[in-house]
Every structure is written in structure tokens, then in C-alpha cells.
Amino acid sequence: MARISIENVSVDFPLYHGSARSLKKTVLAAASGRLGEDQRQRVVVEALRNIEIHLQTGDRLGLIGTNGAGKTTLLRTIAGIYEPVHGRVLVEGGLNALLDPQLGMNMDLTGRENIMLRGLYNGYSKQQIRLLEQDVQDFAELGEFLDLPVRFYSSGMVVRLGFGLATAIRPEVLLMDEWFMAGDASFVAKAHTRLESIVRGADILVLSSHITSAVLQWCTRVIWMDHGRIKMDGNAQDVVDCYLGTPTLAPALT
Amino acid sequence: MGYGPADMDAISEHTLPRLSHATLDVRSALRPAQRHALAWRDIAGGLGLWRLGVTLGWLDIKLKYRGSVLGPFWLTISTGVMVAAIGGVYGTLFHMALKSYLPFLALSLVLWNVIGGLVSEACTTFTQSDGMIRSVRMPFFVHALRVVVRTIISFLHNLPVIVVTFAIFGVSPGWVCLQSLFGFAVWTVDAFAACFLLGALCARFRDIPPIVGSVMQIAFYITPIVWRADQLGSKGWWLPLNPFDSLLEIVRQPMLGEVASVEVWTLSLVVSAVFCAVAWFVFARVRARLAYWM
Numbered sequence: 001m002a003r004i005s006i007e008n009v010s011v012d013f014p015l016y017h018g019s020a021r022s023l024k025k026t027v028l029a030a031a032s033g034r035l036g037e038d039q040r041q042r043v044v045v046e047a048l049r050n051i052e053i054h055l056q057t058g059d060r061l062g063l064i065g066t067n068g069a070g071k072t073t074l075l076r077t078i079a080g081i082y083e084p085v086h087g088r089v090l091v092e093g094g095l096n097a098l099l100d101p102q103l104g105m106n107m108d109l110t111g112r113e114n115i116m117l118r119g120l121y122n123g124y125s126k127q128q129i130r131l132l133e134q135d136v137q138d139f140a141e142l143g144e145f146l147d148l149p150v151r152f153y154s155s156g157m158v159v160r161l162g163f164g165l166a167t168a169i170r171p172e173v174l175l176m177d178e179w180f181m182a183g184d185a186s187f188v189a190k191a192h193t194r195l196e197s198i199v200r201g202a203d204i205l206v207l208s209s210h211i212t213s214a215v216l217q218w219c220t221r222v223i224w225m226d227h228g229r230i231k232m233d234g235n236a237q238d239v240v241d242c243y244l245g246t247p248t249l250a251p252a253l254t
Numbered sequence: 255m256g257y258g259p260a261d262m263d264a265i266s267e268h269t270l271p272r273l274s275h276a277t278l279d280v281r282s283a284l285r286p287a288q289r290h291a292l293a294w295r296d297i298a299g300g301l302g303l304w305r306l307g308v309t310l311g312w313l314d315i316k317l318k319y320r321g322s323v324l325g326p327f328w329l330t331i332s333t334g335v336m337v338a339a340i341g342g343v344y345g346t347l348f349h350m351a352l353k354s355y356l357p358f359l360a361l362s363l364v365l366w367n368v369i370g371g372l373v374s375e376a377c378t379t380f381t382q383s384d385g386m387i388r389s390v391r392m393p394f395f396v397h398a399l400r401v402v403v404r405t406i407i408s409f410l411h412n413l414p415v416i417v418v419t420f421a422i423f424g425v426s427p428g429w430v431c432l433q434s435l436f437g438f439a440v441w442t443v444d445a446f447a448a449c450f451l452l453g454a455l456c457a458r459f460r461d462i463p464p465i466v467g468s469v470m471q472i473a474f475y476i477t478p479i480v481w482r483a484d485q486l487g488s489k490g491w492w493l494p495l496n497p498f499d500s501l502l503e504i505v506r507q508p509m510l511g512e513v514a515s516v517e518v519w520t521l522s523l524v525v526s527a528v529f530c531a532v533a534w535f536v537f538a539r540v541r542a543r544l545a546y547w548m
């Protein structure tokens with residue numbers, strides 16, 4: 001049984017610009033007893049505020065909202081990358097977070113080396129890493145490029161490698177950012193089956209996207225994020241309708 | 255759902271296993287005791303991923319010398335050239351017999367390369383892995399391990415310089431040199447502490463790496479590396495105040511065939527204990543914030 005429980009979570013981003021990163025300013029402030037004040041005056045962005053979400057096996061949650069609404073930060077917080085300033089994040093189940101196309105790949109290393117690193121991260125044995133390699137190779141069709149540094153790849157090849165690698169690992173809890181929906185038409189068609197299988201195999205899906213059609217296709221529940229808060233939470237169709245401001249039940253314009 | 259997890263696991267013989275049995279529990283506003291427990295968990299988790307840390311360190315070295323014919327043996331050559339050059343200049347200046355001075359110098363320089371190299375690389379422990387830190391949750395210990403492994407590989411490539419110099423001048427330390435392994439053990443622990451402490455401080459305050467750089471530059475001159483402690487005579491009373499001196503001696507003396515004194519050992523253990531304690535407290539305190547500083 002997989003479970004996600006987000007209890008009253010808030011996340012602040014400190015903005016370290018210029019003086020806040022300076023050691024001199026901090027030392028001087030500490031010496032003159034102003035450290036506390038300095039910390040309170042520090043500029044922070046309130047990325048998430050009092051988020052409360054509970055998910056269990058079978059749940060498919062979509063996150064929608066404008067840029068900067070906190071969707072990606074919420075995904076990163078669920079993934080345990082950002083630890084919250086307030087509250088608690090509990091995730092039971094093996095987690096795979098597909099956050100950005102590069103997914104921490106090292107551009108100077110070859111495709112094969114990047115695949116190996118991902119395998120090691122997941123604690124795979126040599127045999128399993130070979131399987132992972134084979135699987136990604138079959139999908140990404142990089143041919144001999146697999147042994148060249150990723151920086152020599154075309155952007156399409158980078159996406160294929162990143163996507164193939166990320167989707168080769170089947171998790172119980174799948175977190176996905178919207179770039180997975182992007183890409184040119186032929187790639188999307190090819191990727192679709194693969195994505196569908198990993199999504200169906202996951203116990204819990206959390207998908208963040210601008211593209212409301214994608215959210216409607218994959219998700220049963222949708223949360224509308226606005227300025228780091230939950231603006232609306234409910235049935236996918238209802239929330240998307242409100243978000244778009246055009247309820248489908250209203251008479252269509254002719 | 256199309257097919258459940260049970261079906262997928264049944265065919266796992268030739269497919270990859272599903273990620274499972276993991277629990278992530280992150281809380282805020284921790285009491286100090288909980289922070290220390292989480293810092294421990296970070297280290298334990300990092301040790302569990304040791305293959306990843308070692309591979310990352312190894313790939314760093316491989317990457318640095320990719321496309322170069324001699325590869326990391328450039329390290330060996332440049333250290334060798336350095337020993338010959340400094341040996342020639344200072345040997346003449348100090349009127350020292352090269353027979354005893356050069357082996358001392360080769361050993362000291364190689365060992366100082368380890369300390370100096372580690373300290374400067376410790377500063378970028380976390381900042382150099384920013385992409386990785388922002389895209390997956392990973393024990394921070396893995397990044398420290400990566401730096402330590404890199405340093406060990408560099409050291410092993412410099413080892414031939416010592417061996418060759420010792421062979422040329424017929425220096426044989428004997429079995430007592432094995433005592434230096436205890437010294438290396440202390441160094442390893444200190445190295446992880448340095449990665450945690452400097453890595454975290456440098457991620458937060460971008461002024462620190464240049465400061466560390468100049469401190470190490472000064473340390474190079476006030477530590478007996480190119481000169482010997484006995485050259486100072488009675489003016490050397492301040493040497494025990496230099497922590498690098500005793501730390502260097504616990505490895506260097508056995509490798510030169512002498513037993514490191516109790517005094518040197520006590521001093522270096524005390525210095526290391528204080529250093530590790532400071533590093534530990536800083537790491538436990540800022541661990542949860544590190545991702546925000548990238």
C-alpha cells in the first residue's frame with residue numbers, strides 16, 4: 001500500500017542576493033548583535049503555504065495553476081528534495097520523480113555512464129544495470145551515441161535518453177512534471193505507450209501540468225494551486241472547469 | 255488499473271524490479287536530537303550507496319583526463335617535476351644533502367597535496383553537485399564520498415613519486431611505515447568532516463572558497479613541508495599550535511621509518527575530534543537547508 005500524507009506543509013525560499021550571501025555582512029551583523037534581526041529581515045519567497053494533501057493507492061492527482069503557483073516546488077517537496085519549513089511530508093512506497101528532462105544527468109559523461117549512475121542510485125546490481133541499459137537503448141535508439149558524452153547529442157536525443165531512463169524505472173509513487181507531456185509529435189506517439197505503462201503501474205500519480213487536457217486524461221482528482229496555496233481541490237473535471245473559467249455545463253457560445 | 259503490481263513483480267526475473275519498500279518521512283521544526291538522528295541517517299544511507307559515491311569520484315577523475323594520452327599520470331609527472339625543482343632550489347639554499355632532503359621533500363609534498371587538494375575540493379562538495387541535489391533526494395554523504403574517493407585516487411597516482419625517490423636514495427622505512435595506516439584512517443575521518451563543514455559553509459557563503467585558498471597557501475609555508483622542523487631550533491616553539499603539523503607527522507614519521515611520538519598523536523587526535531565535532535554540528539544544523547542554497 002502506497003501513501004502520501006502532506007500535513008500542513010509550508011516552504012519558504014530564502015533569496016540570497018548580494019549582501020545576504022556575504023560573509024562579511026553576516027559576521028558584522030553577528031558582532032553588532034543584529035543577527036536575529038537580519039534573519040527576520042531576510043527576503044523569502046513563500047513558495048508553499050499550509051498545504052494539506054492525503055493520497056493513497058489508486059489516487060491520480062493533477063496539479064494545475066499558473067507559472068510560479070508552486071506546482072513544481074510541491075513536487076520537489078513530496079520527493080524530499082526540499083525539506084519543509086513547517087509541517088510534515090510522509091511518503092510510503094518507492095518513489096520516482098520525473099522533474100526535468102536532464103534529471104541531474106552529467107552532460108560530460110556518456111549516455112551509458114549516466115544510465116549506470118541512475119542504476120547505482122536505485123541500488124541495482126550489475127545485472128540489473130545491464131537490463132536498464134538495454135531497456136533505455138531499445139527505447140532511445142541512440143546507437144553508437146550511447147558511448148559519447150551527452151553534450152554531443154541533439155536536443156531530441158537528450159530528451160529521448162532522459163525520458164527513456166526516467167520511465168525505465170517503475171515506482172509505486174510517480175511524480176511527474178509537465179515536460180513529460182511536451183516533445184514533437186512522433187516522439188509523443190512513441191513515448192505514449194511507455195508513459196502509460198509506468199503510470200498504470202504506479203500506485204499513486206501526482207502530475208503537474210499547464211495542459212489541462214493531459215490532466216483530464218490521467219487524473220481523477222485535481223488541485224488548483226495559486227500563490228503557494230491550494231485554491232481548489234476536487235473532482236478533475238470540476239476543478240479544471242473552474243480553472244479555465246468556462247464550465248462545460250454552461251451553454252456554449254454559438 | 256490495467257495490471258496490478260503483483261503481476262509486474264511476477265515477471266521480474268528479466269525485467270527491472272519495481273521501486274518499493276521505501277519510506278520518506280520529512281518533518282520540520284526539529285529538536286536538536288532529531289536533527290542529529292537525521293544526520294546519522296544521512297551517513298548510513300550514504301554508506302549504503304557507496305558504489306554510487308565511488309563511481310562518481312572515479313568518473314570525475316576519468317572525465318578530467320578524458321582525451322589525454324597519459325591521463326591521471328600527468329599528476330605523477332607534475333608532482334615529480336615539482337619535487338625535483340623545489341628540491342634543487344631549497345636543497346641549495348638550505349645547504350642540505352639531497353640524499354636525505356629529497357625523500358623527505360617528495361613525501362611531504364605528496365602528503366600536502368592530499369591535504370591541500372582535499373581542502374580546496376571540499377569547498378565545492380555540494381555546489382558542484384547542485385543539479386543532482388535539486389533533482390533527486392540523495393544522502394549528502396554520497397557527495398562527500400565522491401570528493402574523498404577523488405582525493406584517494408589522486409594520491410595513489412602520486413605514490414610512485416615517493417616510491418621512486420625512496421628507491422633512488424636507498425631509503426627504506428621498514429615495517430614501521432605500516433603505522434601510517436592509522437594516520438591515514440584519521441585523515442579519512444577528517445576528510446569527511448572537511449567535506450561536510452566546508453561544503454556546507456561554501457554553499458551558504460560564496461566568499462569562503464577564496465578565504466580557504468589563502469589560508470591553505472599560508473599553511474603551506476608555516477608547516478614543515480619544504481623545510482624541516484629541526485631547522486627552526488628553539489624558535490620552533492609555536493609549531494604545536496599549527497594543527498597541520500601534527501596531522502602531517504602521524505603519517506609522515508612512520509613513512510620515514512620513525513615511530514610517531516605520543517605527543518604528536520595526542521595532539522592530532524584532539525584536533526581531529528574538535529574539528530569533527532564542529533563539522534558534525536554544522537552539518538546536522540544545516541542539512542535540511544542545503545538544497546535551498548544550491
